[in-house]
Amino acid sequence: MGRRCGVLGDPIEHSLSPVLHRAGYAALGLDWAYAAHRVASGGLAAFLAGLGDDWRGLSLTMPLKREAVPLVDELTERARLAGAANTIVLGSDRLLGDNTDIPGAIAAIRERTTAPLATAAIIGGGATAASIGLALADLGVRHLEIVVRSPERAFETAETVRAHPGRPAITVSRLDEATTFEVDLVASTIPAAAQDHHLVRACGDVPTVFDVIYHPWPTPLAASIGDRVLVGGFDLLLHQAAVQFELFTGRPAPIDAMRTAGEHALAQRASA
Structure with a gap:
């Protein structure tokens, strides 16, 4: 079945995460969706409460990385050590916070x-x-x-x-x-x-x-x-996204396809 993922933060319009993750889905033939959502400081709990069963993963950027820590059921050791989670994996009944920036x-x-x-x-x-x-x-x-x-x-x-x-x-x-x-x-x-x-x-x-x-x-x-x-x-965005991709999908990230898509998007921005 199709799954939904997304990146949350404020501001969020500049994020390349949708480009990278969607390229990965396309490369593996996955019927998954990934979108950017503007969520301001203090708004993460409400966003999480509104998610349906089709959601699988969230990427978090400023200002939500530390806000996420008390909202998840479990933290990986690296997220616990960092005191910040840039990733939430949504299971059937638990939220796992991770830190793929490291x-x-x-x-x-x-x-x-x-x-x-x-x-x-x-x-x-x-x-x-x-x-x-x-x-x-x-x-x-x-x-x-x-x-x-x-x-x-x-x-x-x-x-x-x-x-x-x-x-x-x-x-x-x-x-x-x-x-x-x-x-x-x-x-x-x-x-x-x-x-x-x-x-x-x-x-x-x-x-x-x-x-x-x-x-x-x-x-x-x-x-x-x-x-x-x-x-x-x-470089950082790509490699942390590859780790997120594997956490969300359970599949090895097609990093070459993700890199190509990201570089193309950056080149388009530079020429705009």
């Missing part, structure tokens, strides 16, 4: 570089930053700097990453005081509009830059990369 980030980074990573900085302190921090800890990072406009807003993220089994050392600093990052990788989770010349200069000597934004693209950070390694937001 394995998605690992796959995205390792697709672009195999260099050892011991030190890193993350720009931003929200739920996505926490997931990226946990992914970096999985990859061997032992010293992590969280760089934010207001240090008090990074407390939850810092505590989340500090609880990783690898026990990475965490420092929190102010974005407006950043000068030069001397780390193996810097990851930005802030909007493109917030990436000013000061930030771009501070990241100028970092060998690997990971920007989780995919729209608009390129961001100022991405445009400054030169011959250094760039991990883009589309």
